[in-house]
Amino acid sequence: MTSTTAVAVERRGGLARFVRRHGWTVGIYVLLFALTLFWRSQTTVKWGPFDVQSLVIDALPLCFAACAQSIVIISGGIDLSVGSMMSLANVVSAKYMLHMSFDEAILFSLAVVAGAAFVGAITGLTIVVTRVADIIVTLAMLFVLGGLALAVLQVPGGGAPVRFQGLVSVDTVLTQWFPAALLILFGSFAVLWLTVRRTRPGLALYAAGSNRSAAYLAGVNVKRSRVLAYAYSGAFAALGGLAFTAASGLGDPNAGGIYTLNSVAAAVLGGVSLLGGVGGLIGPIAAAFVLTLVKTLMILRGVDQNYAQVIQGALIVLVVMVGGLAIRQKGKGS
């Protein structure tokens, strides 16, 4: 028998491989850090923990939206109903929580998250059963859920218990630099995502997005994985809506509108491939912070609102393009 190394894979250095696989995520954190330093140099009053706390609160809904979108894109789909789902969770919570005690509000929140996961699963089920394209089914859900949100609350109103709002206020911190909002974000990330990420259902999610037929031939239940992805999307979107309720103390049926496309932007910026199978949630969360920070910086510098959007759009294309070129260049090299 011939030697073992005939076609054996050449081993690459651990660091090189880490950079190859996680380079994008590292890059986005470096970008976030650089922007933070720039932000610090731009403030006239002394920059401090208060600024960090308000940024986190500002970014929290988008962070959840980015998670919701990323999971679906990783599994090979796209969810245009993220924003509407956030609006619905926001108005439902604001309308019914108004007179609840804190404990009731927490229980109610969990029910909202579970309900949203259920609705998401129905969306996913519709897609795999009818075989209608993801983009069409979720576009329909965008209208359905958006309409329901308006039916629940025609105009901004409602509210939430003070202590519930306090969960993500600038006054609640663990330490000076660590706002409670961040804890909620990491907590939900750990409970919802880290528990499945490395298990079979989690791997199946990546498999379904990476190569559907290889996954099927390997015996993966691709349909179930895709339904699971949409259920996750619903749950994370609901968390985003609840975060909005807590942060604003208000229900607004149009609150979620901007989050649908921003969540796609955050996912892509965070290293999730629109082709599926690639990426995670850690990158998109950083990207959500980057996008929020860019907006803050623009306001700080007094850039016209409309131009601010132009700059934000250009930044997304630029980062993704430069990153893509870097990857292609590396591919040529090896």
Added chain:
Amino acid sequence: MTDSVPLLEARDIAKSYGAVQALRSADLVVEPGEVHALLGANGAGKSTLVKVLTGVISPDRGTFAINGNPVRIGSPAQAARNGLAPVFQDPALVPDLTIAQNMRLTGASPAAVERELRALDLAVDFSEQARDVPLPMLRMIDLARALARDPQLLLLDEITAALPSDLAERVFTVMRASRERGRSVLFITHRLKEVIASCDRATILRDGGAVATIVPEEGGEETIVEYMLGPEAAQAVVAAVDKDAGDVRATPAATGVTPALEVIDLSMGRVRGVSFSLRPGEILGVAALEGQGQDDLFAVLSGQQSPASGEVRAGGKMLKARHPYDAIRAGVVLVPADRLQALLPQRSVRENIAAPRYNSVRRWGPINVRDEGRRVREAEEALQIDTRAARQVRRLSGGNQQKVTIARWLANGFATMLCFDPTRGIDVGTKRQIYALLRRLADDGAAILFFSSELAEFPLVCDRVLALFGGEVTAELAGAAADEASLLRAMHGLAAEAEAVA
């Protein structure tokens, strides 16, 4: 062995795709502890039967029994639960996951798989992503994963195709080891030598049904080929050639002219050092089994891929095509098997035929409608295209669609036409029109390279036929001598022995 209950018993399996009956009524019986080969020419129903057995597609009719108990195989997962472990030609490993993650994804224990790989004398880094692992290695990992389950029946679908010989040798070792442990292997291959060397029995499929189950013996290749072909079919083909030879075929063009297309020591993908030359007025056939490099050869010639080495000359001039546009400009045009790959299905016949006219920049701007109309009409008439549904090409029949693809090049001018299985899925009447049309084009000075999966077409159409096996030209036959039996032998790489005997 004969007294025992068979391990796998598939009876009366039928499957149709639309009007095409891929499996008419196939039976397959695999005994415990045997290495069983599944053989058949292209289109005999082999791959359909494999897909049915592994639960990838569900049959229209038929029953399965494992160890005598009737079972249903509705999905690959269900096939696995029934003790069937398939290893497909395209490894079922997800590219974005690491090897270890791929193992956990299917519930295989990485440790067990690693043990199997060590037994195969292979070292694999399990933290590597599957997309970074070379294809032959992925196949071996897939095999190790299947073995780790200790399946009752291991199903190897063309696993040795494109495996380096030392790895192929290890696969045979695995097959022998499985047999010794009382496990069975179903081995699907085109390589008859492997069947004779390693298999206990072989089931041969023809026209969607099993025609025979035999015990392969040394020197039994001819017997197998005969079963694959069917004696009556062989007779009929010879008769057809005799009859048609007069009306369709003409004498080959004179030598001493500049070749329209010259391929020198070309290598790319599976193609290994192929050389041939094609004269104007000649139709050169390329006969090959599935996956012997014909796809790569046509992709290079039509400018879709760059060759790894070697050169292509068109009309005496070096052709370095980076894009199909370059090939078209050099007069080398492609007629693919899948018409819809070449056509704009929602657009009209006229637009489809005229499309390549507007490639060059100087043609941009207002379209000369009268000139375009005239050329399109001429091409339509020359090819007798049925234009009743001309507003949308997708409404035309397959035969008429293929005529539109040919008409396109007729209207725009070409020197060499690459026809890749041009009559796939076309009715017999239109097929004959296309044969005659190709011959007429050649008589007018065109050079045509012709690949077909239907062997009966070669003697009808071609002046010469090259057989491609394992990416190399293994034989060259005169068109008239290219009957189905000789072609089939040549395509299995058996030409040398056949000639030696003769």
